[in-house]
Amino acid sequence: MSSIFDRRSVNFFDSSRDINDDLLKQIIDLASTAPSAFNLQPWDIIAVRTAEAKEKLHRLTGGQDKVLEAPVTLIVIGNRSGYDGTNPVWKQLEAAMGADGAAGARSMAENLYGSTEERKIKFAESNAGLLSMSIMYAARHFGIDSHPMSGMDFDGIKKEFGLNENQDAVMLIALGYFDSTKDLYPRSPRRAYEELVAIV
Numbered sequence: 001m002s003s004i005f006d007r008r009s010v011n012f013f014d015s016s017r018d019i020n021d022d023l024l025k026q027i028i029d030l031a032s033t034a035p036s037a038f039n040l041q042p043w044d045i046i047a048v049r050t051a052e053a054k055e056k057l058h059r060l061t062g063g064q065d066k067v068l069e070a071p072v073t074l075i076v077i078g079n080r081s082g083y084d085g086t087n088p089v090w091k092q093l094e095a096a097m098g099a100d101g102a103a104g105a106r107s108m109a110e111n112l113y114g115s116t117e118e119r120k121i122k123f124a125e126s127n128a129g130l131l132s133m134s135i136m137y138a139a140r141h142f143g144i145d146s147h148p149m150s151g152m153d154f155d156g157i158k159k160e161f162g163l164n165e166n167q168d169a170v171m172l173i174a175l176g177y178f179d180s181t182k183d184l185y186p187r188s189p190r191r192a193y194e195e196l197v198a199i200v
């Protein structure tokens with residue numbers, strides 16, 4: 001419960017505190033238990049860590065300073081073609097379900113997620129969005145703060161970070177430790193249950 005409630009979008013990071021590779025891996029390994037359609041996991045992550053890469057990303061976020069202050073910012077990428085036969089997950093499904101079962105599932109996935117450009121985008125973004133949320137909660141589980149951002153030049157990131165034609169940047173997530181010399185703005189109110197839930 002508290003990993004969920006304690007998560008906040010932290011605007012100021014303590015730039016003197018690093019996240020080492022081992023901790024980053026633990027966060028991503030835990031977050032990778034996120035659900036995805038047919039378990040296809042149509043996502044990739046670029047971990048922006050070096051001063052040079054941070055400068056580039058800072059520019060592409062219109063100067064959001066948390067990208068410079070946080071020890072690492074993740075570019076969470078959704079893959080619009082992640083449903084197709086080149087995804088190695090289909091091989092695992094084939095081993096589990098048999099060739100006919102996997103072929104049926106693949107054809108269903110192609111219809112559901114690959115039949116229009118809009119569906120491809122929805123597929124990439126919905127799955128990568130779930131991974132993003134999972135990363136932020138996993139980070140909190142390990143005592144790490146985060147900040148999601150979609151204020152970015154999507155095309156610029158695609159070009160400058162070498163994404164392929166089917167890969168789209170979906171979310172940036174700065175990870176690190178809140179700078180306790182700063183004030184965290186109060187949590188904004190949320191819409192009430194009665195307002196957002198329709199029981200039919």
Ligand SMILES: Cc1cc2nc3c(=O)[nH]c(=O)nc-3n(C[C@H](O)[C@H](O)[C@H](O)COP(=O)(O)O)c2cc1C
Nearest residue numbers: 007008009010064147148149150151152171187188
């Ligand atoms: C998809 C998405 C995009 C966001 N983009 C930005 C952003 O570019 N810059 C920023 O400062 N905050 C951004 N935020 C953070 C939100 O403003 C923040 O989550 C919201 O105000 C609620 O605050 P809380 O996360 O601390 O509860 C984004 C959040 C989400 C979920």
